[in-house]
Amino acid sequence: MAIDMKKFIARFVEEAREHINKLNDGFVLLEKNPDDKETINAVFRSAHTIKGSSRMMKLTQISETAHKLEDVLGAVRDSKITLSKETFDLIFSAVDAISNMVEKTALGQEITDDNTALCEALAAAAKGSKTDITADKPAPQSESPKTEPAVPQALPTSSIEPKVEVKTTVKTPPATSETLRISANKLDRLIKLMEEIVSTKSKAKTILHDIKSLESAAKRQLELISQKAQSNTIVTAFTSLISDIKDLVSMINDYSTISSLLSDELRSTALTLRMVPLSMVFDSMPRMVRDLSRTLGKDIDIIIEGSEIELDKQIVDRLAEPILHLIRNAIDHGLEPADERKNANKPAKGTIRLSASYDAASVLIDVRDDGRGIDKEKIKEKALRKKMFTAEEIEAMSDIALMDLIFQPGFSTSAIVTDVSGRGVGLDVVKKTIVEDLKGSISIETALGSGTAFHIRLPLTLAIMRLLLISASGITFAIPAQYVKEVLRVPETEFMDVLDKKAIRLRNEFIPVERLSDILKCPDNKAQQAQKMKKTIREPLIMIIHAVAEKLGLIIDELIDEEDMVIKPFPLCIKKTGMSVGVTISGRNKVVNVLNISAVIDAIKNLKGSVVKERQIQERALNILVVDDSINTREIEKSILESYGYKVDLAEDGMDGLNKAMKFKYDAVITDVEMPLMDGFSLTERLRAEESYKDTPIIIVTSRSKEDDKMRGIRVGADAYIVKGSFDQNNLIETLQNLVGFQQT
Incomplete structure (x- = not known):
């Protein structure tokens, strides 16, 4: 057979x-x-x-x-x-x-x-x-198998051969006598069962609370009966009933305690089964660093620490892309070439440190380089150029708020957009993945000339999360505990107006404050009216939340409880509002919305009087000039651009392009390099010399892939450099949209 x-x-x-x-x-x-x-x-x-x-x-x-x-x-x-x-x-x-x-x-x-x-x-x-x-x-696969985390594909090597050192400190796990391979689906079913047990534990806690309340009520009734009863028979019977209730409460309390301990042990054991080491992500990085450093002609040392740290496989599976993007950014335009580093009295070899460590119920991951650092003046310049803010608004920003701008879609401080990084379509995705999808946080530490560090904090698992139950306008909401710094009462007399917004001063730090019910547009019900009546008696309760190194205060009605709870995603039939990441079930079987803290913070920013404003989308179609000596290439690019709503004019060489640019002001120019009469580098240089084209986006699309050509593109003033060998229409459109700030509706 x-x-x-x-x-x-x-x-x-x-x-x-x-x-x-x-x-x-x-x-x-x-x-x-x-x-x-x-x-x-x-x-x-x-x-x-x-x-x-x-x-x-x-x-x-x-x-x-x-x-x-x-x-x-x-x-x-x-x-x-x-x-x-x-x-x-x-x-x-x-x-x-x-x-x-x-x-x-x-x-x-x-x-x-x-x-x-x-x-x-x-x-x-x-x-x-x-x-x-x-x-x-071989060409990289279009997608990785669903059961494995995304592994970066190796990049083509070049003739450049820098020295690349890789230092890794990995603790070898102890050998076990035997190993059993278990299907991931079976583990997932076990975790779901454990989640239901945790939910049942919360309900049991509520039932115990109700029985204790019943015991207290019975005691009060006994006192009334004792005062009015003519016969001791009723008093004796009621006393016996209360004694039975007390014994029952004691038994349930003991059962609840034992059940809670067993439930916690089951949860811990079940989650451990789905924990995998970060080496699944970290171990692929040295090869990527080796290949990319060879391509860019840089000498790089990557140091990996803490790859034995374990996280839920659901988190590790989603972590590869954000880490990969941060490291690629560091290699491409964070770390300087050897000669530039020597001129700055730095070692010729650049260093990237990828490390992980435990911190209470979280894992901290740092991606650090000793490169140029992020220039805050370039951030201000880019924000002005994209018309995100006025000059006055930018100058009024704190360093934290200013640095947070690099997480905005399409925002990049790179001198030129290349196929490696700098297209401005990555850090916003990094933030979304870390903060929204993985319920973590990310912050930046940078010093000009010394380097940049991205600090990522992640929960150990997404199956069970510590939630704070609060109420606003009489409605119960849940907030993940990792976003909450503290809860305190502050007299309204200490509120102050800062930039037309309410704020409090906490340990020499100004923190904007908003009422949560206003942000969520909750109905003005009786509970809210009652809360307003109490304001003269009780000081407002303020919850300080933080995300991406930013703190904000939420005025809430009440802090109800703090529990380990299961967050359930919304069914496909329910329209997502963005303000919630899912729901949880309370001990009384009530559905409670779990708030999306990032969305709440964004909503606070966009309230009337906020410094941070959304850039308005331009309504007119933009005019693009395409310059290429190949008729076929010109027509292809024109077809792509017009399908996205752009108006396109064509030029057959650099001189023709220059003449047309002088007669009409275009919103962006896309040019080839090798052309008769005038090449693309010369055209770019000539346009940059004109005041009207000083800030106009110029994109070079060429078959030249050498690093020297890309550097020349930077020198003459190009904003993007796309190699035709890796050309696809999404690359061109995304690059153009990010540079001109125009999105199709």
């Missing part, structure tokens, strides 16, 4: 991915220390395992490539050859080829890769022969 090998595919893919990660990590370390015998043996074993398991699965292309890679590593292990730069490039190409084929296998796709040239090059390298064959690296 033939064995159906398809049922073993998932296990093969999972194992192969683990060994591919080990290969990437090991080869990055070997570039630093080629004589490390232990690492050589480790990568040899991984290549051997992939070869054997893929051969069992009849995946010939994978096993053949892994076999040739194993031959090279065997020759290195036996000291028959040494690892050169060219050999490392070939080895990494082989790892990428294997990874590409494994991902195709995971997606159920047929492997059609032709790795003949690559295998021949590996065979030659194993014999110590020099070869000029350079295998093309």
Whole structure:
């Protein structure tokens, strides 16, 4: 009877991915220390395992490539050859080829890769022969399998070969006697069951409270009966009833205590099962840093600490993209080139530190570099240019509020937009993922010339969260505890007007204050009227909340309780308002909205009199000039732009473009580089010399991909540099929209 090998595919893919990660990590370390015998043996074993398991699965292309890679590593292990730069490039190409084929296998796709040239090059390298064959690296997959966190694809290497050091401090977990692989779906079902138990625990707490209230009421009735009753029979009967109730309360209280302890233990154990180490994200970063630093010609040292720290897999799965974007930003325009660093009396080698640590019920992740730092004056200049604020409003901003602007969509202080970073479409997504999706926070620490650090705080799990139950206008709401700094009462006499808004002074810090019921537009019901009547007697209760290094005060009616509760997402049939991230069920089976603190803060900013204002969307169609000597390219770009509502004029070369730009003021210019009569660099330089085009967005779209050409684009004044080889219409449209501040409605 033939064995159906398809049922073993998932296990093969999972194992192969683990060994591919080990290969990437090991080869990055070997570039630093080629004589490390232990690492050589480790990568040899991984290549051997992939070869054997893929051969069992009849995946010939994978096993053949892994076999040739194993031959090279065997020759290195036996000291028959040494690892050169060219050999490392070939080895990494082989790892990428294997990874590409494994991902195709995971997606159920047929492997059609032709790795003949690559295998021949590996065979030659194993014999110590020099070869000029350079295998093309496989194209990255359009999407990663749903069961694994996104892993950054390796970037193409260039002829530049900087030194790259990778220092990692990873604690090896203790070995266990046996391991059992469990389906993620089974764990999820267990977590959901645990969530229901936690909800039941809250209800039991409410029932116990009600019984205690009943006992107190019975005692009061007994006192009344004792005063009026003519017969002791009724008093005796009522006394016996109260005694029985008291015993019942004691029994329920004991049961509730034991149940609570068991529930907490079950919760802790269940959540631990779904905890995975941050190494699942961190371990892919050294390879990415290596490849990107080679592409940009920079010398970079990445230091990784705390990769053994564990988080809920749901969080780790969503964390790869934000961390990747922050590191790419640091490499591209945070860290300076070696000569610039030397001129600034800094080490030629730049350093990125990626670290994680526990802090109470949270995990802190820092992404830090020792580069240029963020220039606050550039932030002000960009905010003015995008017409987000007036000059007076910008000067009145605090450093924290000013730095928060870089999280706005389309905001970038990069000198030029490239395919690596600076397009202004990343940090807003980073903030949304960290703050809204993962219920965490992110803040920035920067010093001009010294570097920048992004501090990320995340909960350990999203399954159960500590919530504060509050009321506003008589309605109960929940707020995640990690956003709450403190709750205090402040006399209204201490309120002051700051920029047409109410504020309080707390420990020498001015904090804006708003009534939560006004922000949420709650109905003015009787409960709210009663609360207003009490204002003359009781001081307003203010909850200080914070997100992205910003503090605000919310005036609430009452702080009801604080509990560990389950947040349930909205059903698809319910329209989301943005003010809530979900709901939770109280002990009395009431549905309670869990507030989206970021949305609340944004709502406070946009109230009348707020310093922060939304930039109005332009209503007119913008005029774009496209300059390219290729008729086909001009027409393609025109078609794309017109489909998004832009008005487009065409020019066939740089001189034609200059003449048309002098006759009509365009809102943006898109130009090629290599053109007759006048090239794109010269056109850009000429336009920048004109007062009318001093601040006009200019985008270079060219086939030139060298770093020198990009730097020349910066010098002549281009705002964006898009390489035609990686061109797609979304790239062009997003870049244009971010530069001109125009979004289609």
